Amino acid sequence: MNSNKSCGCKGIRSCLLCEDNKDKIENVSEKKEKVTLKYCDLCKKAWAWGFHPNHTGDSRDFEGIYLHEEFIDEILEAELIDEIDKTVYSDSQSGRRKQDYGPKVNFKKQKVKYEVFTGLPKYSEVLYTTLTALPILKDFIPVELCNLEYIPERGSAIDPHYDDFWLWGERLVTINLISETVLYFINDQDSNIEVQVTLPPRSLVVVFGEARHKWKHGIHRDDIQNRRIAMTFRELSQEFEKDGKSSEIGEKLKDIALTFNGTAVGTIPKSS
Numbered sequence: 001m002n003s004n005k006s007c008g009c010k011g012i013r014s015c016l017l018c019e020d021n022k023d024k025i026e027n028v029s030e031k032k033e034k035v036t037l038k039y040c041d042l043c044k045k046a047w048a049w050g051f052h053p054n055h056t057g058d059s060r061d062f063e064g065i066y067l068h069e070e071f072i073d074e075i076l077e078a079e080l081i082d083e084i085d086k087t088v089y090s091d092s093q094s095g096r097r098k099q100d101y102g103p104k105v106n107f108k109k110q111k112v113k114y115e116v117f118t119g120l121p122k123y124s125e126v127l128y129t130t131l132t133a134l135p136i137l138k139d140f141i142p143v144e145l146c147n148l149e150y151i152p153e154r155g156s157a158i159d160p161h162y163d164d165f166w167l168w169g170e171r172l173v174t175i176n177l178i179s180e181t182v183l184y185f186i187n188d189q190d191s192n193i194e195v196q197v198t199l200p201p202r203s204l205v206v207v208f209g210e211a212r213h214k215w216k217h218g219i220h221r222d223d224i225q226n227r228r229i230a231m232t233f234r235e236l237s238q239e240f241e242k243d244g245k246s247s248e249i250g251e252k253l254k255d256i257a258l259t260f261n262g263t264a265v266g267t268i269p270k271s272s
């Protein structure tokens, strides 16, 4: 590893800016024999081969993905990118950059503070309206938007992980901008299986149910061929909902979020 790095990587994470030899770190786990299954949104199963309805080979049910292609049009996509790029990004792990609109959270200590949170950004209001018009998201109240930027030049990727269960609720909602990528899913019980969900540009993906709870998700470096921005909205867990033990802070977070008056946490708007 290069100690003169200027990136956001910590611990075992790395990107092209901090690796001396990029082959050293990436894909150690991929040396293991792996069965890759591609998720088909038409039959809600993951298959080894072929396009619907002519799939062949191994298959398995894969529950917990809602995929909506062309969720936004190219005009709105361009407007969103334009707005997003007006705000400074901060370096994040594994060659990503990010902008965060949400509470300050210490996941280890399970502490959440709303004082720094000024709301979701103005440009996301139109998305909130369109998202909550979908039956699957009709009661969805986002209290965080995280914009992640991936580019091939930095070897951007995200290691397989679960999104936190204490703070974040059932549905993880992502709008995929600019370029296609593949969101992959793995779990420790079926350790040789990888389920891949292709996300076209302008698509919406909602991850819930088994895909949220049983499977970890990630994005391989090789699946970032062009710049990509992921806008991920998160809702609160039951603990922060009415009658939950942290409902007061939950209400506060929702009120702040829906002012749509926010600036990114820890960053300042660009001066021009």
Ligand SMILES: O=C(O)CCC(=O)C(=O)O
Pocket: 146, 148, 158, 163, 174, 183, 217, 218, 219, 230, 232
């Ligand atoms: O980039 C994506 O689509 C996924 C990002 C993600 O999993 C996360 O931010 O937790």
Ligand SMILES: [Fe+2]
Pocket: 161, 162, 163, 217
């Ligand atoms: Fe995630």
